[in-house]
Amino acid sequence: MIESKAKILSNTPLTQDVFKMELETEIATLAKPGQFVQITVPNFYLRRPISVSWVEGNVLTIVYKVLGKGTDKLSSMRPGHALSVLGPLGTGYPIEAKEEVLIVGGGVGTPPMLLTAKAYQDLGAKVHVVLGFNTKDEVFYQKEFEELGITPVICTMDGSMGVQGTVLDGIKANHITCPFVCSCGPLPMLRAIQNTYQDGYISLESRMGCGFGVCLGCVMKTVEGDAVRVCEDGPVFAMGKVVL
Amino acid sequence: MDLSVKLPGLNLKNPVLPASGCFGNGREFASIYDLSLLGGMVTKSVTxxxxxxxxxxxxxxxxxxxxxxxxxxxxxVDYFREHELPFLEQFDTEVMVSVAGSTIEDYAHVVEHLKGVDVIKAFELNVSCPNVAVGGMAIGTNAEALGKTVAMVKQHADKPVYVKLSPNVTNIVELALAAQDNGADGLVMINTVQGLRMDLRTAKPLLGNVTGGLSGPAIKPIALRMVYQVAQVVHIPIIGCGGISNAEDILEFLYAGAxxxxxxxxxxxxxxxxxxxIEELPSVLEKYNLNSVQEAIGKALPQK
Structure with a gap:
């Protein structure tokens, strides 16, 4: 974990309320798939935890959704400004050689799966990607996965694009039988994934105080009843480990 | 510049201690800096x-x-004694153990079970946690209950006992005196201020516990006011706490009587x-023509 004054290189909308920001910071050289950073937003007290979506040299890409005043302020920040960034934080995906990997992203749970897909690809895995959104206008990152040579299966709840229904409907419709799944997305989606698959990992989201294991603001329970910190023990957990 | 301060049980090389609940039990921070730099540290509350x-x-x-x-x-407490405290033995810093409970007996139980552990230099009674249904703040906001708790803990503790006061009271002086009169060796002021926020989407309180404790710079003036009031009536030392973010903030608390x-x-x-x-403190003291931390303590208090 280091603290870095990261220069904003770009901050552009991907959809109406989802933004992509590129930051110049040495944290990019340290971050692993599934890890996150804590960003100070000017005039707000707590840092905002945001997952690492992509790294290239010393450029770190994050993708965030405007949900409140803090992320709204973040979306107004211009290139050239510097932000205090703490990271890399958390335990990411334990990337290991696999023949086949199924990557499932839902909404703003999609961004960290891009770097994760790339990491598995680099180890020779055949990577399937299924992405779920509510509607066509909320879809993003199709092009980014295509640049990795992967054609993502797009699912929308209202059927306005791709497969109508959930990511599980998309997996079924495309006859993807890979049993090893890595997934990040909203809780209902992760619950459905955990109910369907036994092998793989999920990445969780939480409100956080510190982001490095101290404040116990993001603690959840495992199936054995033990307490785990989303920020430090996670955000990536083995499939079925955490009670959702 | 002499930054040292000697308090009951605590031989502080500088006056800075991370507060309970904001430092875990030191492990996470020990991986990013040497805890021996700190005057002392306070553990997460133990029940x-x-x-x-x-x-x-x-x-x-x-x-x-x-x-x-x-x-x-x-x-x-048993896990804490076996698995957390030994880790802290390697550092040259004064360890205060924060003690919490639901009943008066709980506090006595914890200090009794930590008897004879050398790394512990003092206890801090958390009688001011606003986030538990029983005990905590219920004890710390009632002078009689607070006095009884302090008196009982003093019978069982083998180290000096500091009492962390709650700001969620009408008359902080009354509670401070109740602690002092029942044998407290020092005070820590203040714990968090009880507060609440709403979630506009659900039209419900945002926190799972409904209310929470407010901390950070927002409460610094409240803490300073209370330290200043109490420092004028007690003869035991006060450790100030509340929204401190830089060395200037430390000096404000020292001036107020911490x-x-x-x-x-x-x-x-x-x-x-x-x-x-800690690094900034000497230059800040110098800037205001002070030769030591000791010289700054209580400088703003009315002369008796």
Whole structure:
């Protein structure tokens, strides 16, 4: 974990309320798939935890959704400004050689799966990607996965694009039988994934105080009843480990 | 510059201690800086048995600060003694153990079970946690209950006992005197200020526990006022706490009558906040023509 004054290189909308920001910071050289950073937003007290979506040299890409005043302020920040960034934080995906990997992203749970897909690809895995959104206008990152040579299966709840229904409907419709799944997305989606698959990992989201294991603001329970910190023990957990 | 302060049980090389609940039990911070830089440190509150804590969300942003409602999550005193305290033996820093409970007997139980542990230099009674249904603040906001608790703990403790006061009272002086009159060796002021935030989408309180404790710069003036009031009537030392983020803040608390300070929420925003403040402190003291920390203590108090 280091603290870095990261220069904003770009901050552009991907959809109406989802933004992509590129930051110049040495944290990019340290971050692993599934890890996150804590960003100070000017005039707000707590840092905002945001997952690492992509790294290239010393450029770190994050993708965030405007949900409140803090992320709204973040979306107004211009290139050239510097932000205090703490990271890399958390335990990411334990990337290991696999023949086949199924990557499932839902909404703003999609961004960290891009770097994760790339990491598995680099180890020779055949990577399937299924992405779920509510509607066509909320879809993003199709092009980014295509640049990795992967054609993502797009699912929308209202059927306005791709497969109508959930990511599980998309997996079924495309006859993807890979049993090893890595997934990040909203809780209902992760619950459905955990109910369907036994092998793989999920990445969780939480409100956080510190982001490095101290404040116990993001603690959840495992199936054995033990307490785990989303920020430090996670955000990536083995499939079925955490009670959702 | 002499930054040292001697308090009951605590031989502080500088007046800066991370506050309870904002420093875990030191492990995470030990991986980013040497804990021996610190004057001392305060552990996460320990209860007789393990506690899981409150439902999520436990954290919320607030103007110039934050709300928390963790709910005293910890693994209980036996685990703490066996697995957490030994780790702290390697550091040259004064360890205060924060003690919490649901009943007066709980406090006595914890200090009794920590008897004879050399690394512990003092106890801090958390009678001011606003986020638990029983005990905690209920004890710390009632002078009679507070006095009884302090008196009972003093019978069982083999180290000096500091009492962390709650700001959620009408008359802080009354509570401070109740602690002092029943044998407290020092005071820590203040714990968090009880607060609440709403979730506009659900039209419900945002925190799982409904209310939480406000900390951060927002409460600094409240803490300073209370330290200033209490310092004029007690003869035991006060460790100031509440929104301290830099060395100037430390000096304000020293002027108000605090002999040392605890740093809480600032550790979350900048994990290196404490060593940075310790490094800045000499130049800040110099700037205001002070030759030591000792010289600054109580400088603003009316002369008797």
């Amino acid at each position: 007789p048995n393990a506690r899981f804590g409150n439902p999520l969300p436990r954290i919320a942003e607030a103007e110039s600060g934050m709300l928390n409602a963790i709910g005293l999550e910890n693994k209980g 002999s040392a300070v605890q740093v809480g929420a600032a550790n979350f925003i900048d994990p290196w906040a404490c060593p940075k403040m």
